[in-house]
Amino acid sequence: MAENVFVIGVVESDPSHSYSMRYFEAIRNAHRYRFHPLLSANQVYGASHYPVAELLEEAEGTLRAFPERIDGLLTHRDFPSSTMAPILREALGLPGPSLESVLRCEHKYWSRVEQQAVVPEHVPRFALVDPYDVDGAGDIALDYPFWIKPVRSYASVLGFLIESDDDLRRALEQIRDGIGRFAEPFNHLLGFADIPPEIAEADGYHCVAEEIISSDKQCTLEGYVYDGEPLVYGVVDSVRAEGGSSFVRYQYPSRLPRKVQDRMVAAAHKILRRTGYDNGPFNMEFFYDEDTDKVWVLETNARISGAHSPIFQMVEGTPHNEVAVELSLGRRPDYPRGEGEFACAAKFMLRRFEDGVVTAIPSDEEVEQAREEFPELHLELRVQPGTVLGEMVEQDSYSYEYAVAYLGGADEDDLEEKYERLTQMLTFEFESPSSK
Numbered sequence: 441m442a443e444n445v446f447v448i449g450v451v452e453s454d455p456s457h458s459y460s461m462r463y464f465e466a467i468r469n470a471h472r473y474r475f476h477p478l479l480s481a482n483q484v485y486g487a488s489h490y491p492v493a494e495l496l497e498e499a500e501g502t503l504r505a506f507p508e509r510i511d512g513l514l515t516h517r518d519f520p521s522s523t524m525a526p527i528l529r530e531a532l533g534l535p536g537p538s539l540e541s542v543l544r545c546e547h548k549y550w551s552r553v554e555q556q557a558v559v560p561e562h563v564p565r566f567a568l569v570d571p572y573d574v575d576g577a578g579d580i581a582l583d584y585p586f587w588i589k590p591v592r593s594y595a596s597v598l599g600f601l602i603e604s605d606d607d608l609r610r611a612l613e614q615i616r617d618g619i620g621r622f623a624e625p626f627n628h629l630l631g632f633a634d635i636p637p638e639i640a641e642a643d644g645y646h647c648v649a650e651e652i653i654s655s656d657k658q659c660t661l662e663g664y665v666y667d668g669e670p671l672v673y674g675v676v677d678s679v680r681a682e683g684g685s686s687f688v689r690y691q692y693p694s695r696l697p698r699k700v701q702d703r704m705v706a707a708a709h710k711i712l713r714r715t716g717y718d719n720g721p722f723n724m725e726f727f728y729d730e731d732t733d734k735v736w737v738l739e740t741n742a743r744i745s746g747a748h749s750p751i752f753q754m755v756e757g758t759p760h761n762e763v764a765v766e767l768s769l770g771r772r773p774d775y776p777r778g779e780g781e782f783a784c785a786a787k788f789m790l791r792r793f794e795d796g797v798v799t800a801i802p803s804d805e806e807v808e809q810a811r812e813e814f815p816e817l818h819l820e821l822r823v824q825p826g827t828v829l830g831e832m833v834e835q836d837s838y839s840y841e842y843a844v845a846y847l848g849g850a851d852e853d854d855l856e857e858k859y860e861r862l863t864q865m866l867t868f869e870f871e872s873p874s875s876k
Contacts, residue, residue: 442471442472442473442474443472443473443474443511443512443769444473444474444476444506444508444509444510444511444512445464445473445474445475445476445511445512445513445514445765445768445769446475446476446477446478446503446510446512446513446514447461447464447475447476447477447478447513447514447515447516448478448479448484448499448513448514448515448517448521448524448525448528449478449479449480449481449483449484449485449515449516449517449521450464450475450477450481450516451481452477452480452481454820456818456819456820457820458746458747458748458749458750458787458818458820458844458846459481459485459516459517459746459747459749461475461477463746463749463750463753463759463761464759464761464765466753466758466759466761467758467759467761467762467765468758468762468776473765476506478499478502478503478513479495479498479499479521483495484517484520484521484524485517485518485521486833488621488833489621490520490621490622490624490625491625492520492524492625492628492629493628495520495524496524496527496528499524499528500528500531500532503528503532504532510532510534511534511768511769512534512535512765512768512769512770513525513528513529513532513534513536513768514536514743514764514765514767514768515743516743516744516745516746516749516761516764517743517746518594518595518741518743519546519592519593519594519622519626520625520626520629521743522542522546522741522742522743523539523542523543523546523626523629524629525542526538526539526542527539527629527632534768535719535767535768535769535770536719536720536767536768537665537717537718537719537720537742538716538718539632539633540633540634540635540716541715541716541717541718541742542717542720542742543630543633543635544714544715544716544717545715545717545722545740545741545742546592546739546740546741546742547591547592547639547642548589548590548591548592548648548739549566549568549591549639549642549646549648550591550635550639550642551715551739551740552566552648552650553639554711554714554715555711555714555737557714558710558711558713558714559707559710559711559737562707562735562736562737563736563737564650564651564652564653564736565581565582565650565651566582566648566649566650566651567580567581567582567648567649567650568642568646568647568648569588569646569647569648569649570645570646570647571612571615571616571619571645571646571647572616572645574612580608580649582649582650582651583651584602584603584604584607585601585602585603585652586602586649586650586651586652587599587600587601587602587649587650587652588600588602588608588611588612588615588647588648588649588650589647589648590615590619590622590623590644590646590647590648591626591642591643591644591646591647591648592622592623592626592644593619593622595836596836597618597622597836598614598615598618598619598622599836600614600615601652602649615647619644619645619647620645622644623643623644623645624644625644626643626644627643627644627645630643630644653727653729653736653738654729654731654732654734655727655728655729655734655736656729656730657677657696657727657728657729657730658677658678658679658680658725658726658727658728658738659675659676659677659678659694659696659701659704659725659726659728660675660676660678660690660723660724660725660726660745660748661674661675661704661705661708661723661724661725661726662674662675662676662721662722662723662744662745662748662752662760662763663708663721663722663723663724664720664721664722664763664767664773665712665717665718665719665720665722666718666719666767666772666773667718667719667772668713668718670708670709670712670713670722672705672708673760673763673773673775673777674692674693674748674752674756674760675692675693675694675696675701675704676690676691676692676693676694676745676748676751677689677690677691677692677694677695677696678690678725679691681791681793681839686789686791686793686836686838686839687789688788688789688791689786689787689788689789690747690748690751690786690787691751691784691785691786691787691852691855692748692751692752692755692784692785692786693755693784695852696728700728700735703735704724704726704728704735704737707726707735707737708724708737708740711724711737711740712740715740717742719767719770720742720743720767721742721743721744721760721763721764721767722740722741722742722743723740723741723743723744723745723748724737724738724739724740724741725737725738725739725740725741726738743764744760744761744763744764746761747787748760748787749761750785750787750818750846751785751786751787751846751848752780752785753780754780754781754782754785754816754846754848755778755780755782755783755784755785755848756775756776756777756778756779756780757776757778757779757780757781758775758776758779760775762775763775780848781816781848782816782848782849782850783849783850783851784848784849784850784851784852784855785816785846785847785848785849785855786846786847786849786855786859787844787845787846788844788845788846788847788859789841789843789844790841790842790843790844790845790863790868791839791840791841791842792829792839792840792842792870793838793839793840794872795828795829795830795840795872795873796828796829796840796870796871796872796873797826797827797828797829797870797871797872797873798823798824798825798826798827798828798829798842798868798869798870799825799869799870799871800825800867800868800869801821801823801824801825801867801868802821802865802866802867802868803867806865806866806867807819807866809865810862810865810866813861813865814847814858814862816846816847816848817845817846817847817862818845818846819843819844819845819846820843820844820845821842821843822841822842822843822844823842823843827842828873829842829870830873842868843866843868845859845862847859847862
């Protein structure tokens with residue numbers, strides 16, 4: 441009999457989307473499972489408001505009304521899904537990490553406290569900030585420049601580079617205007633957890649400031665913990681725009697030296713054991729500074745990265761969604777290596793670094809021609825004619841992502857050549873907002 445697995449926030453309407461159901465249905469032995477969507481993608485991503493009390497009630501109602509046995513529940517989404525999942529699993533008696541262990545990973549201040557306890561050499565200086573305490577915020581014990589971000593958000597939303605008093609003032613104004621979107625639901629979810637008093641003070645309406653890490657390399661470790669033992673099965677490079685902070689490409693496998701990756705893996709193992717996170721997938725982001733040979737940990741996410749699913753499929757032969765599925769059922773994953781069509785693969789983010797109005801997007805004929813030339817292409821268009829980039833949600837603070845393309849290659853040069861040809865084939869046009 442097939443096992444029933446519920447997936448929070450999976451995309452049902454667009455099979456080209458990296459968070460779509462197709463990447464669960466493409467795993468090995470998919471016929472052994474029946475996947476069920478739990479809450480729509482729009483309810484848990486890109487919403488202007490997350491009524492998590494109602495969402496939890498709706499989700500639990502759906503689960504309890506299901507007429508068959510429920511075998512597993514998972515999410516490949518960020519907040520609020522990743523924090524809701526352990527609450528729902530506990531209510532239904534399903535396997536998975538505890539809520540407190542998830543929070544030790546994803547609460548940006550609590551996670552830094554835990555990291556500092558076991559790998560202080562890999563943790564930048566940081567400070568808790570109350571954005572509503574305008575006078576106190578000016579006493580942050582860090583020199584400029586530094587980063588500031590809410591203790592819980594996602595995709596670098598409300599994250600700012602601070603280089604002066606004026607930068608800090610402007611950033612705090614924007615944070616105060618927007619932080620409630622995350623803080624209100626996060627505080628509700630925190631109410632389900634047993635949290636130390638010194639951490640409880642750092643609720644969702646707080647931020648963390650962190651010193652700038654000097655680095656030209658960033659990567660993400662994808663792995664899992666099973667029965668207390670962490671394992672990393674892949675390392676993905678995160679490539680930023682030259683001279684900027686916005687990502688332009690995720691590339692797999694990593695080009696970092698093996699000895700550097702091994703140091704990151706060793707640090708990740710210590711952090712995960714410290715958090716008590718168990719029987720779940722994770723991805724952990726690191727920086728590497730070649731000049732000083734320093735490794736820095738950025739953050740831990742208690743889930744697979746859905747954005748990496750297509751590139752793992754291209755290289756390893758099956759999406760790493762398989763890892764999340766097996767863990768949700770209480771089993772140790774057995775993820776394959778090197779069974780894909782390509783030696784490397786990447787997610788390319790097409791960005792514009794100034795506001796604008798979209799006046800043209802690729803025609804159906806252009807897209808079809810591109811897919812004929814690149815059969816592995818997964819293309820996600822994020823805009824339509826008339827879209828005002830400055831009004832898009834889920835953007836970082838410095839650019840606008842208007843499309844995403846996944847490609848595979850024989851090597852890095854082949855990958856980059858394919859991407860250049862692709863961008864020449866696809867027509868995107870913009871006008872400045874004032875001229876529209």
